[in-house]
Amino acid sequence: MGAMDLSYPPEAETFRTEIRGWLEDNLPEGWFDEGFEMTPDEKKAFNESWPSKLYGGGWICASWPKEYGGKGLSTMQNVVLAEEFARAKAPMRADFFGDTLVGPTILQHGTEEQKKYFLPKIMQGEMAWCQGFSEPDSGSDLASLKTSAVLDGEEWVINGQKVWTTQAQFADYCFLLARTDPDVKKQAGISYLLVPMDQDGIEVRGITQPDGTAEFNEVFFTNARCPKENVVGGVNGGWTVANSTLSHERGMSATTGYRRFEQEYQLMVEEATRNGRIDDPIVRQGLMRYYTKIQILRINGLRSLTQTLNKTKDMGVVSLGLTNKMFWSEMHRDAMELCLDIFGASAMLVDTAPPSGNWPAQARAKGRDTYHPSQMMSAFFFSRSETIWGGTAEIQRNIVGEKFLGLPREPKAPNAG
Numbered sequence: 224m225g226a227m228d229l230s231y232p233p234e235a236e237t238f239r240t241e242i243r244g245w246l247e248d249n250l251p252e253g254w255f256d257e258g259f260e261m262t263p264d265e266k267k268a269f270n271e272s273w274p275s276k277l278y279g280g281g282w283i284c285a286s287w288p289k290e291y292g293g294k295g296l297s298t299m300q301n302v303v304l305a306e307e308f309a310r311a312k313a314p315m316r317a318d319f320f321g322d323t324l325v326g327p328t329i330l331q332h333g334t335e336e337q338k339k340y341f342l343p344k345i346m347q348g349e350m351a352w353c354q355g356f357s358e359p360d361s362g363s364d365l366a367s368l369k370t371s372a373v374l375d376g377e378e379w380v381i382n383g384q385k386v387w388t389t390q391a392q393f394a395d396y397c398f399l400l401a402r403t404d405p406d407v408k409k410q411a412g413i414s415y416l417l418v419p420m421d422q423d424g425i426e427v428r429g430i431t432q433p434d435g436t437a438e439f440n441e442v443f444f445t446n447a448r449c450p451k452e453n454v455v456g457g458v459n460g461g462w463t464v465a466n467s468t469l470s471h472e473r474g475m476s477a478t479t480g481y482r483r484f485e486q487e488y489q490l491m492v493e494e495a496t497r498n499g500r501i502d503d504p505i506v507r508q509g510l511m512r513y514y515t516k517i518q519i520l521r522i523n524g525l526r527s528l529t530q531t532l533n534k535t536k537d538m539g540v541v542s543l544g545l546t547n548k549m550f551w552s553e554m555h556r557d558a559m560e561l562c563l564d565i566f567g568a569s570a571m572l573v574d575t576a577p578p579s580g581n582w583p584a585q586a587r588a589k590g591r592d593t594y595h596p597s598q599m600m601s602a603f604f605f606s607r608s609e610t611i612w613g614g615t616a617e618i619q620r621n622i623v624g625e626k627f628l629g630l631p632r633e634p635k636a637p638n639a640g
Contacts, residue, residue, distance in 0.1 A: 226380040229350045235524065242307040249276050249315055274348060282308075283316055284326060284346050291330070291342045298531055302478055309479040314576050317529045319350035320390070321345040325417075328411060328468045332415075341417065351389040355399035355418070355442060358384060365464065366409045372416060373403035378448070379403075379416060379449040381424070384441065387612075391427045391440040394420050398468070399449075404459050415461035417453040424448060469614060478528055482519040484555060486511055487562070487582065487602065494577065495565045509561040516554045523547060549619040552609035559606040562599065571600060 231239075249267060253259045261269060274451035286301040287293025289415040296304065308315055316322065326345045329337055344350040361368040370383025381401055393399065397418045404412035415422050422425075424447030429437030492510060495501040501510075527547075569575040576597030594606065610616045 235303050238300050239303045239307055242304055243311075245280055245282075246307065247313045248312055249280070250311065251574050254313075273314065277316055278347065283348075284322055284495045285472075287326070287330060287342065287346070291338055291544070298528075299397050300546075302367055302528060305479045307352040307480050311363040316348065318345070318351070318358075319327050319349065320354055320394075320398075322351065324354065324468050325352050325396075327457060328398070328464060331467055334452070334466045334476070336452065337417070337455065350395045351390070351393050353388050353394035353397050353420070353440075353442075354501075355385040355388060355397040357387045359386050363389050365465070367414070368402060368413065370399070370401045372414060372449070374403075374451065377451045379451065379453075381416070381418065381444045381447040383444050383447060385555075386439075386472060387430075388440045388442045389426075389438055391420070391442050392429060392437075396420060397442070398455075400465055403461075407459070412459055413461040413465070414450050414458050415455040415464040417455065418444075418447065418449040422447055478521075481517050481524065481548065481549065484513075484517045484520070484551070488517060489556065490599075491558075491562050491565055492580065496608075498565075500565050506536070506561070509558075510583070513554070513558045513561065516550075520547070520554070523550075545583075546619065546623055548614065549610070549616045552606075553616060555606045555609055560601040563603065566599065569598065573597070576600060 235505070247255070251261065253267070274283075282293070282304065283295050285294040285304060286296045286298075318496065322345065326342060326590075329341055333341070341350070345352075355370075356365060358368050358370060367613045368379065368383075370385065372379040372381045374380075379401070380397070383401065385391075385397075385399070386395070397420055399418045400413055400418045401416055403410055403414040406412070418425075424445050426443040426445070428441045428443070430439040430441060431437045455461075488510070492512075495506055495510065500506045524547075529583070563570065567575050570577050577599050582598040582602045621633050625632055
């Protein structure tokens with residue numbers, strides 16, 4: 224087949240130099256030095272000042288069109304931007320729901336009025352969001368959702384319950400799926416609503432986890448109201464819009480996502496070398512299996528990028544978009560089990576945990592009041608959830624099997640009784 228050409232065009236490398244120069248000029252002095260660390264006060268000051276620097280540089284939502292405040296970056300430029308920030312370990316603003324999910328969805332499906340109202344507020348960090356998709360009986364089978372929205376004059380009246388709603392306690396708005404027509408096929412009667420959270424008809428209850436945090440929430444809607452014009456993609460067009468949102472969640476960071484796994488791999492190799500576990504053939508085999516899968520993830524990301532740039536529709540790459548998340552989430556779950564084997568049982572205890580290192584999930588350890596796991600254990604815990612959020616691995620297998628392999632549909636369970 225010959226060697227793959229993994230080089231980027233010259234104009235992309237010119238843009239890379241620009242990004243790298245900006246990062247070097249704006250990150251704290253010594254950031255790129257080996258062993259660099261900030262004191263708690265320095266870290267606090269950095270976290271407070273960094274978003275405004277990003278906004279001033281135009282790097283927040285830089286791929287958005289210029290008329291909505293972005294830089295109008297091309298796909299290739301946006302990839303280079305993500306790669307350089309990942310290389311420098313420089314944080315982008317962590318407004319995942321606004322910047323990454325609902326913002327691009329509004330850009331793709333929203334009305335001009337919705338774009339002009341919501342996008343500037345998302346970009347400037349004035350509006351926090353949460354996602355109202357899953358329900359107690361409608362998780363994997365999302366189309367079976369029961370939350371209803373009924374038009375009453377100029378407003379939708381919403382009743383129902385959502386669950387696993389991350390950051391709902393801080394959100395100004397919820398992008399919500401609700402049933403607006405109960406008499407049609409279940410996928411056809413759903414609408415995508417932008418619902419203000421600050422109202423009497425919405426109650427948020429935190430779901431306390433074993434580590435003491437309550438990042439997830441239950442959200443109850445009792446005659447909550449939403450403006451008539453806050454439907455994205457048209458009434459009963461929510462299923463298509465929701466799939467666009469999920470594609471943003473599953474497909475982000477195609478050429479950078481592998482980097483966090485590389486960091487963890489290096490930490491695992493260092494510890495196995497230090498404590499002698501590297502001499503165990505099973506551990507060595509596990510490490511090499513992890514390394515091999517990381518490289519597969521990297522190459523598949525470049526493959527997806529190539530198809531996007533060439534505007535070609537390779538069904539193998541289309542199915543790759545569905546299987547990629549399933550691949551890396553299961554890969555990471557297995558790798559973190561290997562990690563515990565390397566570090567040993569004592570790594571699970573708060574007083575004998577390994578040094579923090581640079582575990583990518585470290586930010587998830589903040590805010591815990593009753594239990595303070597190490598950053599490594601925080602990464603382990605989070606890996607257990609990765610095969611669930613964004614579409615469970617089981618459902619992804621069904622989709623790939625039915626749509627791309629031509630297998631028969633999964634039989635439905637008979638009705639009880």
